[in-house]
Amino acid sequence: MxxxxxxxxxxxxxxxxxxxxxxxxxxxxxxxxxxxxxxxxxxxxxxxxxxxxxxxxxxxxxxxxxxxxxxxxxxxxxxxxxxxxxxxxxxxxxxxxxxxxxxxxxxxTDAYGFLGNLDQLAPGWDAAGGVAVVLGAGGAARAAVYALLSRGFAVRLVNRTPATARDLAAHFGEGVTAHDWTALPALLPEANLLVNTTSLGMLGKPPLDIDLTQLKAGAVVNDIVYVPLDTPLLRQARARGLRTVDGLGMxxxxxxxxxxxxxxxxxxxxxxxxxxxxxxxxxxxxxx
Structure with a gap:
């Protein structure tokens, strides 16, 4: 045998x-x-x-x-x-x-994956703490918010359906505020981290059409989309000289x-x- x-x-x-x-x-x-x-x-x-x-x-x-x-x-x-x-x-x-x-x-383990990805591809991304702007209010946003709060960030949650963002902000409480999509240009200048947790920019989905010119020079841009690996958001961020993190590592x-x-x-x-x-x-x- x-x-x-x-x-x-x-x-x-x-x-x-x-x-x-x-x-x-x-x-x-x-x-x-x-x-x-x-x-x-x-x-x-x-x-x-x-x-x-x-x-x-x-x-x-x-x-x-x-x-x-x-x-x-x-x-x-x-x-x-x-x-x-x-x-x-x-x-x-x-x-x-x-x-x-x-x-x-x-x-x-999504929050663990979210942080591990940033830690590996953008070392020191959380050293200054401060504000993170998170786009979306679904399951991936929940994981990102949970992770960011654990690192001491204040989170600005931006969603096209404000009620969904308000519900998520209320779920996490202090440190998270909810905003309509129209508020994004005013929020970007204070952000040390911008995270896209929506499906916009994913293969077969509409593009994520936002202007990153208001982001500070030291900001990091993280798109959790990984198909395609190189999204228009990440390309725009790199063109501005910003550090970028794609979604595959998560x-x-x-x-x-x-x-x-x-x-x-x-x-x-x-x-x-x-x-x-x-x-x-x-x-x-x-x-x-």
Whole structure:
């Protein structure tokens, strides 16, 4: 009998969503498993909303130790979990699940990914603190606001639907103010960081049409969009000599904590990993 038949079954992790074929998480975690020499499996599972209860009922029997959660399940998974962490409660969504003492625990690593990306690509971006202007008021904005508050920033939340921005500002309380899109020109001069969390500028979406001339010379511009990698917003910022951070690193860094929970090793976000995903994105992005 071979070693593979008698040895322990490799740990299995997943990403669930509907649809899921577009996910780059299997490529990302597969790279870490291979380079670290770990016997593990990470796979994409297309789970329709009505199939979610059956998936969780069979999760342990299928040998899963946890996984990632993407749309439309980031809220729907919560009833199946014994506990969610503070970040998931504050952000209002779960993107990572793991077994802890035999219990299923949920967390949200998007804020970790957001900060890790900035720390790696724009070292010292938070040294002066001050004001961050965040465009959008959806799930990604929630993660960004949570992260920025943890670094002591005051956040100006700008959204085309002011009521949504006001609700989000009220959720986080002190340190966050809500503004209509028309207020953006007046807010930019005080910003040390500008973050786009909207889908504007993404492949197939309308462009993000704003004027960055009011941004101070030392400001950093972060676009969480990563398809395409080089958005018009980032190109405009670079033309002004500003430091820029694209959205790919957020995807890479948010994956670190989950991998550590499932496979017992904390991986690194390396240039080789980034190059692997960059090549895949460019190959599948028209005109890239």
């Amino acid at each position: 071979s070693v593979s038949q008698t040895g322990p079954r490799p740990k299995r992790a997943f990403v669930i969503g509907h649809p899921i074929a577009h996910s780059r998480s299997p490529m990302l975690h597969g790279h870490w498993l291979e380079t670290l020499g770990l016997a593990g499996v990470y796979e994409a599972r297309d789970v329709a909303p009505e199939a979610l209860p059956a998936f969780f009922e069979n999760l342990r029997a299928e040998g899963y130790v946890g996984g990632n959660v993407t749309v439309p399940h980031k809220l729907a998974v919560i009833p199946f979990l014994a506990e969610i962490d503070e970040a998931a409660r504050a952000i209002g969504a779960v993107n990572t699940i793991w077994l802890e003492g035999g219990r299923l625990v949920g967390g949200n 995807l890479l860094h948010q994956a670190v904590a989950g991998f550590a929970h499932w496979f017992g090793v904390t991986p690194s976000v390396t240039p080789a990993l980034r190059a692997l995903l960059e090549a895949d994105i460019r190959a599948k992005t028209p005109g890239a």
